[in-house]
Amino acid sequence: MKLIVERIEQATPQIRVLRLTGVDGAPLPPYEPGAHVDVRGPTGVTRQYSLCGTPHDRCGYTIAVKRELASRGGSAALHDQVTIGSELEVSAPRSLFRLAEAAAEYVLIAAGIGITPLLSFAYRLKQRDAHFTLHYFARSRDEAAFLPVLESQEFAAHLQLHLGLEPDEVAAVVRQRVAAALPHAQVYTCG
Known part of the structure; x- marks a missing residue:
């Protein structure tokens, strides 16, 4: 799906947080805590990023991108080429890291x-x-x-x-x- 970069925050010198929303403003697919999405950056490189926002928020997804020193175009492009309003190709959320529903702690x-x-x-x-x-x-x-x-x-x-x-x-x-x-x-x- 095509998503728009609505907000960008520099969380640390090496970590950039992107808020992604639907092009048409429609609700995004739900996801479970621990889910990730595939993001195709401006260079065509696809990387996986964990969704780190509130899981019940269907208005947008939040991802954090750490600039890797040995980047082959993935993280560097999301830091250097993506701006507010940029459009990114993003997969539906997938969950390979699931939270158990009931535990003492x-x-x-x-x-x-x-x-x-x-x-x-x-x-x-x-x-x-x-x-x-x-x-x-x-x-x-x-x-x-x-x-x-x-x-x-x-x-x-x-x-x-x-x-x-x-x-x-x-x-x-x-x-x-x-x-x-x-x-x-x-x-x-x-x-």
Whole structure:
């Protein structure tokens, strides 16, 4: 389907957030948290991006694109050539990373751009008033996308932000948190 870039935000120096809406303003197909779409950029390169907005919002899709240093035209084109009003070819949403419907607790572990599918999980879990914690690992605040949303009143009580940790420190936090999870907890990681 053809979608229009309605809004662009620079979430971090390397991550750009695009809000995509229908050309005719019609509702977009629904999607489950964790779903992704294929986006064909201006260079003709197609890449997959997680939908990271509120899953029940059918007025538009939100994706986040990290500029890859070794880009072969995908992420670089979406950063350098796409502007508000650009038209992109976007597939229907597909879900290969699904959220279980019932668990005693949900532990979400995201690193860097891996926040994108887990943010949609957090929206759904908050909507269901489920017990969850989102552990978000980033090198620094400047490199952590979506902090205004995650630190808002809606999510602040669920967020555990981990900045500047070395890989062995990250592994120790993850092991500790998984070990402390309730029986029958669901644990999801990305990044």
